[in-house]
Amino acid sequence: MVLSSESLVESYTRTLDCVHCGLCLPHCPTHQVLGVEADSPRGRIYLMRALAEGRIEEPESIRPFLDRCLDCRACETACPSGVRYGEILEATRAELERAQPKRGIAAWLTRTLLWHVVANQRRLRLMFWLLRTSEVLGLRWLATKLRLMPASMAQIAPPVPPASERRPLRTGVHKPPPGTKLRDVRVALFTGCVMEPMFGRVNRATLTVLLANGFEVHIPESQRCCGALLVHAGQPDRARTLANENVRAFADDDIVLNNSAGCGCAMKEYDHLLGTADGKAFAAKCQDISEFLATEGLTATPAEQPIRVAYDDPCHLCHGQGVTRQPRELLQQVPGIDLVSPTKSxxxxxxxxxxxxxxxxxxxEIGRTKAAHLHECAPDMIVTGNPGCMMQIDSHMRRSGHNVPVRHPIELLLPPQ
Ligand code: SF4
Ligand code: SF4
Known part of the structure; x- marks a missing residue:
């Protein structure tokens, strides 16, 4: 395997910020479970630095430790030295992938599924149609067999919603309903890849809340998948293709809103991904829906919810974007709500x-721990702002015998019907 020292320079420089204090270790989910230094942030940084310095004879040997990293960025929040761990990890993964692409099922998943299906909205819709059809016919097991759905995903993914709920939002400009007090801010909405077919209701709720609060909403037709999963999988070139298309799609918009923490985090990092003035300008326009609404203020009072709600922070919102206060502030404005924060939210x-x-x-293992912490606060509902987190938490709550609905925060901001 030949590693290009040039492409590792940036990540190498960032590894030098680590002073090996170990303050990040208790915050690392894989270190909590495995208790192994090489499966901690400090250990992984040490390995990636050694790789960049050419001290690792067989680069493949460090791959399992990097593969086990969730790229959750909890270590970045904990780090007093400001180590930009995510950038080091993603650059190293990209370099390993470039030098020796992975083989086997993981490679098939990351290359074929992410690029040829997830990043292609028409094929993604077709895949969800096939999955839905197989479920209606009672053949979900066949979907797993045909690798339309990996076995591990079959355990996690909730049933595919009916076609009416998977329907994409109309593209173009949406105006607030007549009689609504208009705001002098126009926003654009990023609708995402998986959010649309799995949680179309969240996109519809986002649009409804924005319109009810007086904002004109533009949904560009030519927007693409954000590319986050490709960046995490060490395929930044493909992610750049998508990023450039999004930069063009939202060129006429000043504010680009997002309701998926993972996508929002990736889009705020287009500056780093693209390294262009356009990428930087685009990144500066991106906001999570909770950031935007908390700043602008709600003018439409949400419907009453006399229930106990546990808010769980998605990693790519709290660690990746530093957004923790705004979703809670908005949820506190829901009449009747009893908002609680679970342990280690x-x-x-x-x-x-x-x-x-x-x-x-x-x-x-990590999902079970999360479900146990959530169950402790006896919620009637769990809310979190990322589709992957919604599925994982729902799956582990159900598997541990707790039937608690999982929703996106924006769904609780809907005005009374
Ligand atoms: S990103 Fe998350 S899993 Fe990876 S080293 Fe940091 S804390 Fe651990
Ligand atoms: S907290 Fe920061 S400086 Fe300390 S070991 Fe972790 S990454 Fe290195």
């Missing part, structure tokens, strides 16, 4: 993109 749930398919045992 900012710990990863084990979803992490397609991690729960690639590392099912470790993801399940």
């Amino acid at each position: 900012d710990d990863c749930c084990g979803s992490a993109g397609i991690y729960n398919m690639l590392q099912p045992k470790l993801a399940a």
Whole structure:
């Protein structure tokens, strides 16, 4: 394997910021479960630095430790030295993938599924149609057999919603209903890849809340998948293709809103991914829906919800974007709500993109811990702002015998019907 020292320079420089204090270790989900230094942030940084310095004879040998990392960024929040762990990890994964592409099922998943299906909305819709059809016919097991759905995903994914709920939002400009007090801000909405077919109701709720609060909403037709999963999988070139298309799709918009923490985090990092002025300008336009609404303020009072709600922080919202206060502030404005924070609400749930398919045992262990913490606060409902987290938490709550609905925060901001 030949590693290009040039492409590792940036990540190498970032590894030098680590002073080996170990303060990040208790915050790392894989270190909590495995208790192994090489499966901690400090250990992985040490390995990646050694790789960049050419001190590792067989680069493949460090891959399992990097593969087990969730890229959850909890270590970045904990680090007093400001180590940008995510950038080191993603650059190293990209270099390993470039030098020697992975083989086997994991490679098939990351290359074929992520690029040829997830990043292609028409094929993604077709896949969900096939999955839905197989479920209606009672043949979900066949979908697993045909690899339309990996076995680990079959355990996690809820049933595919009917066609009416998978229907994409109309593209173009949406105006607030007549009689609504108009705001002088126009926003654009990023609708995502998986959010649309699995949680179309979340996109519809996002649009409804924005319109009810007086904002004009633009949904560009030519927007693409954000590329986050490709970046995490060490395929930044493909992610750049998608990023450039999104930069063009939202060129006429000043504010780009997102309701998926993973996508939002990736899009705020287009500056780093693309290294262009356009990428930087685009990144500066991106906001999570909770950031935007908390800043602008709600003018439409949400419907009453006299229930106990546990808010769980998605990693790529709290660690990746530093957004923790805004979703809670908005939820506190829901009449009747009793908002609680579970223990370690900012710990990863084990979803992490397609991690729960690639590392099912470790993801399940982490998911069980998350479900136990959530169950402790006896919620009537759990809310979290990322589709992967919604599926993982729902799956582990159900598997541990707790039937608690899991929703996106925006769904609780809907006005009374
Ligand atoms: S990103 Fe998450 S799993 Fe990876 S080293 Fe940091 S804390 Fe651990
Ligand atoms: S907290 Fe930061 S400086 Fe300390 S070991 Fe972890 S990454 Fe290194």
